[in-house]
Amino acid sequence: MNFEQARFNMIEQQIRPWEVLDQNVLDLLFSVRREEFVPAAMQQLAFADAEIPLGHGAVMLAPKIEAHLLQAVQVKKHESVLEIGAGSGYMAALLAAHAAHVTTVEIVPELADMARANLRRAEIDNVTVETANGAAGLPAKAPFDVIVISASVAAVPQELLAQLKVGGRLIAIVGEEPVMVAKLITREGEQAFRTDNLFETVTAPLTELAPAQKFSF
Numbered sequence: 001m002n003f004e005q006a007r008f009n010m011i012e013q014q015i016r017p018w019e020v021l022d023q024n025v026l027d028l029l030f031s032v033r034r035e036e037f038v039p040a041a042m043q044q045l046a047f048a049d050a051e052i053p054l055g056h057g058a059v060m061l062a063p064k065i066e067a068h069l070l071q072a073v074q075v076k077k078h079e080s081v082l083e084i085g086a087g088s089g090y091m092a093a094l095l096a097a098h099a100a101h102v103t104t105v106e107i108v109p110e111l112a113d114m115a116r117a118n119l120r121r122a123e124i125d126n127v128t129v130e131t132a133n134g135a136a137g138l139p140a141k142a143p144f145d146v147i148v149i150s151a152s153v154a155a156v157p158q159e160l161l162a163q164l165k166v167g168g169r170l171i172a173i174v175g176e177e178p179v180m181v182a183k184l185i186t187r188e189g190e191q192a193f194r195t196d197n198l199f200e201t202v203t204a205p206l207t208e209l210a211p212a213q214k215f216s217f
Contacts, residue, residue, distance in 0.1 A: 001044060003035050010034075010047040010063050020067040028097050029067060037090035037118050051203065056108045058087050059204045061150065065173075065182075066091060069148065072184050072198055073171045075099045079145035082163065084134035085206055089115030091150045092127045102127045103141060105134035107207050135206065137163045144168060151206040152180050161185065161193065173203055 011029055020026070035046040038060065042052050051059040061069075069091075075081060075098040083092050086106035092115065096102045104127060106112040112131040119127050130138065135157050137147070142163035149160070149172035156172055164170055164187040174183050182198040 003033075003046070006047040007034070010049075014049045014064045015067045018064045018068060020064065020071050022071045024098070025067055025070045028070070028094055029063070032090070032093050032097065033122070034063070034090060036122060037088040037093065039088075054087055054111060054114070056111060057204060057207055058085065058108065058111055058151070060088055060090060061203060065201055065203070066094065068199060069171050069182065070094055070098075072182070072196075073146055073148060073169050075146055080141075081146040081148065082138060082141070082144040082160075083148045083150055084137070084160070085150040086112060086115040086129055087150060089118040089122075089127070089129070091148065092129070093119060093122055093124050095146075095148065096124050096127045099146070100126065103130060103138060104128070105130045105132050105138060107131070107133050135159070139163060147171075149173070149206060152176075152203045153206050156183075156185065161187070166190065173201060177202055 035043050038046045038052050049062055051062050053059050075095055079099050081095050081099045081102040083104040086104040092102050092104040109131050112129050116129045137160045143165040144163055145165055145168045147160055147170040152173040154176050166187050168187050170185045173180050175181055180202050181200055184196045186194045188194050
C-alpha cells in the first residue's frame with residue numbers, strides 16, 4: 001500500500017471537503033503518521049473515512065472528525081492539554097505538535113500501554129499517558145488550557161469543566177444515539193461558559209461512562 005498517496009487522498013478527498021482548511025492542521029496530518037497508530041491488522045484502513053476499532057469498546061475517530069476537532073480547539077504552543085481517552089495515542093500525538101505538554105488519560109491498561117508504545121516509537125516526548133478514570137479528569141494537574149474528550153459523553157462531566165482555566169476550551173461529542181453534537185465549550189469566567197455547536201456525528205461512548213461497561217480481570 002502506498003501510504004503517502006493514501007494520506008494525500010485522505011486530506012484532499014475527506015478532510016478539505018469537510019471544511020477543515022486550517023493549514024496548520026492539514027500540515028500536521030501529513031507529518032504525524034496515522035498508519036503507525038492503528039493496530040497492525042488494520043493498517044490498510046488507516047486512511048479510510050471510518051472509525052477503527054481498538055478493542056475494549058474504544059475506537060479511533062474518523063480522520064475528518066479528528067481534524068475538525070483540532071481545527072476548532074486551536075491549541076497553542078504554550079498551552080497544557082488534557083485528553084480523556086488515549087486510545088492508540090494518535091490524537092495525543094496530534095495535540096502534542098501544537099502544545100507545550102499533553103496529558104492523556106486512559107482507563108483500559110492495555111490501551112494505555114498501546115498509546116505509550118506508539119508515542120515512544122514516534123519519538124513524541126511531550127505526552128504523558130496516565131492509566132486512570134478520565135471522567136474525573138486530573139485535578140492534581142489542573143487547571144488546563146484545553147481539554148479534549150476523544151469519545152462521546154451523554155453530558156460533559158462538571159469535574160472536567162472545573163479543571164479548565166479561564167479562557168480555556170473543552171471539546172467533546174455530546175449526546176446519545178442517534179443524535180450527538182460536537183461542542184466547543186469556552187470558560188469565559190469563573191462561573192461563565194459559552195457553548196458553540198460545531199457539527200453532528202455519532203461515535204462510541206467514553207468507556208468510563210458507557211452504560212453497559214464490562215470489566216475484565
